[in-house]
Amino acid sequence: MIKLLEARGVGKRFGGLTALSDVSLTINKGEVYGLIGPNGAGKTTFFNVLTGAYIPDDGEFVFNGTELPSGKPHLVVEQGIARTFQNIRLFGQMTALENVMAGHHIRTKAGVWGILTQNKHTREEERLTTERAYELLKYVGIERFAHTICKNLSYGDQRRLEIARALASEPQLLALDEPAAGMNATETSQLKVLIEQIRHDGVTVLLIEHDVKLVMGLCDRVAVLDFGKKIAEDVPAVVQKNEAVISAYLGGPKHAH
Amino acid sequence: METLLQQIVNGLVVGSVYALVALGYTMVYGILGLINFAHGEVVMVGALTALQTLLLLMGIAPDMAPLLKLAIAVLVAMPVCMILGFLMERLAYRKLRNAPRLAPLITAIGMSFLLQTLAMIIWGRNYHTFPQLISTDPMQPIPGVFITPVQVTIVIVSALVMAGLILLVTKTRLGRAMRATAENHRVAALMGVDTNAIIALTFVIGAALAAVAGVMFASNYGIAHYAMGFMPGLKAFTAAVLGGIGNLGGAMLGGIVLGLVEAVGAGYIETMTFGFLNSSYQDIFAFVILGIVLIFRPTGLLGERVSDRA
Numbered sequence: 001m002i003k004l005l006e007a008r009g010v011g012k013r014f015g016g017l018t019a020l021s022d023v024s025l026t027i028n029k030g031e032v033y034g035l036i037g038p039n040g041a042g043k044t045t046f047f048n049v050l051t052g053a054y055i056p057d058d059g060e061f062v063f064n065g066t067e068l069p070s071g072k073p074h075l076v077v078e079q080g081i082a083r084t085f086q087n088i089r090l091f092g093q094m095t096a097l098e099n100v101m102a103g104h105h106i107r108t109k110a111g112v113w114g115i116l117t118q119n120k121h122t123r124e125e126e127r128l129t130t131e132r133a134y135e136l137l138k139y140v141g142i143e144r145f146a147h148t149i150c151k152n153l154s155y156g157d158q159r160r161l162e163i164a165r166a167l168a169s170e171p172q173l174l175a176l177d178e179p180a181a182g183m184n185a186t187e188t189s190q191l192k193v194l195i196e197q198i199r200h201d202g203v204t205v206l207l208i209e210h211d212v213k214l215v216m217g218l219c220d221r222v223a224v225l226d227f228g229k230k231i232a233e234d235v236p237a238v239v240q241k242n243e244a245v246i247s248a249y250l251g252g253p254k255h256a257h
Numbered sequence: 258m259e260t261l262l263q264q265i266v267n268g269l270v271v272g273s274v275y276a277l278v279a280l281g282y283t284m285v286y287g288i289l290g291l292i293n294f295a296h297g298e299v300v301m302v303g304a305l306t307a308l309q310t311l312l313l314l315m316g317i318a319p320d321m322a323p324l325l326k327l328a329i330a331v332l333v334a335m336p337v338c339m340i341l342g343f344l345m346e347r348l349a350y351r352k353l354r355n356a357p358r359l360a361p362l363i364t365a366i367g368m369s370f371l372l373q374t375l376a377m378i379i380w381g382r383n384y385h386t387f388p389q390l391i392s393t394d395p396m397q398p399i400p401g402v403f404i405t406p407v408q409v410t411i412v413i414v415s416a417l418v419m420a421g422l423i424l425l426v427t428k429t430r431l432g433r434a435m436r437a438t439a440e441n442h443r444v445a446a447l448m449g450v451d452t453n454a455i456i457a458l459t460f461v462i463g464a465a466l467a468a469v470a471g472v473m474f475a476s477n478y479g480i481a482h483y484a485m486g487f488m489p490g491l492k493a494f495t496a497a498v499l500g501g502i503g504n505l506g507g508a509m510l511g512g513i514v515l516g517l518v519e520a521v522g523a524g525y526i527e528t529m530t531f532g533f534l535n536s537s538y539q540d541i542f543a544f545v546i547l548g549i550v551l552i553f554r555p556t557g558l559l560g561e562r563v564s565d566r567a
Contacts, residue, residue, distance in 0.1 A: 094433070102448060103448050105433065112458070115429045
């Protein structure tokens with residue numbers, strides 16, 4: 001197995017609140033890795049630290065053998081990590097196509113001069129970006145809405161569009177923050193097919209999810225966070241039987257208030 | 258009737274200059290929520306830099322074709338203003354990006370005073386004659402209505418520059434990155450946009466437009482001095498608010514509408530007030546409009562409703 005991402009003792013505090021404490025985990029190339037835990041366990045904070053939105057107080061991330069820059073989100077994207085958001089964060093005034101094209105930004109190079117002169121390289125790059133964006137919309141199944149202003153898309157389509165926009169940055173690791181939140185059973189099963197397809201096409205997936213059925217059916221390995229600490233990490237079948245996990249979710253004596 | 262037509266022509270000319278300056282205000286507001294009150298001073302620096310270049314050229318190459326001289330002057334003024342815009346953002350505004358809104362606003366006003374004072378030290382307090390290298394001999398396309406070649410040039414150049422800007426913003430990767438950053442700079446960064454670079458670029462583009470506007474202004478009136486940016490800056494800000502601040506089309510529309518209202522108003526103010534006020538009171542119109550817009554339609558002609566932005 002080839003290590004893709006390694007978190008080494010990552011910690012993050014907000015004032016007196018410890019959101020993450022000494023979290024270490026390893027994600028291998030080609031797997032779907034689940035990150036679960038009760039509300040407030042630190043899952044989204046983990047995403048934010050990973051993607052450079054927050055600067056960690058302790059620890060570091062190693063991706064493909066090199067340390068990730070902290071606090072510079074666009075450089076993390078350049079390294080090959082893309083994400084979606086728990087509450088959808090599309091560019092609402094732009095069309096679906098433009099959103100995906102914006103997601104491709106880091107892989108294109110045209111500068112002011114190239115754009116003003118519209119030289120061959122710039123035009124070719126723009127043509128490829130457009131082409132690739134259409135392909136991605138088709139890939140997630142919403143190509144018929146390419147020219148719709150995306151705030152007018154349905155909720156499920158917006159979630160798909162976020163995935164397409166993230167894939168546009170050509171990531172090696174796709175981090176999905178509760179992609180099934182607010183979806184009905186049909187949409188969730190379609191999403192499952194999509195995530196499997198993404199993995200099949202060579203992108204490693206890190207998945208935060210509340211839908212236990214989805215996580216257990218999809219993930220190769222699962223880590224469980226509780227109060228900012230990793231309390232378990234294993235294949236889903238084992239994690240499901242882990243006592244610490246059960247008590248974290250159902251509220252065992254350890255966490256009595 | 259001729260007065261009306263004449264004032265419409267004048268209004269279009271001055272309005273297209275307002276529009277160019279208003280674009281700089283509106284782009285910066287759209288991306289940062291900051292009113293860059295020093296933007297008018299960039300117009301002034303553009304005009305005075307061009308003037309300096311022209312004087313130099315006249316000294317070393319007096320036989321050069323006048324239009325070439327003017328073109329070189331513009332090509333010097335633009336990068337100077339672009340560097341100025343870049344430095345303003347980098348040194349004055351970037352640190353304040355997450356500060357309460359009042360802090361960058363006051364900083365912008367301070368920046369405006371600073372630039373005026375520096376210009377006064379460099380170029381003195383006097384009015385300078387700006388060489389009018391494009392002919393100012395009036396033509397009469399319609400009997401009784403005069404327009405000068407320099408005015409025609411102003412309208413055409415403004416239209417071209419604005420069309421170019423619209424293409425840049427709607428059709429290119431940098432434009433998409435600008436719109437993405439304007440909508441949500443945190444998300445844009447997480448999607449791979451270097452938002453610091455994009456914000457700097459926005460200032461630089463706005464400053465380039467201001468440089469062009471500065472040369473136009475000075476060419477039209479034949480005068481340049483250290484405080485010349487203040488009033489056009491305020492007017493252009495009014496134009497941006499009138500059109501809906503943050504909205505590019507709005508800035509263009511607002512600039513033209515403001516220019517027209519001001520010119521037509523100036524043409525009739527004497528008749529309207531039975532000779533009590535004359536056309537030197539034309540500035541009244543811009544600020545009456547600003548007041549009316551802020552009271553009745555604070556989001557401007559093309560602005561979205563405030564509730565949509567939450």
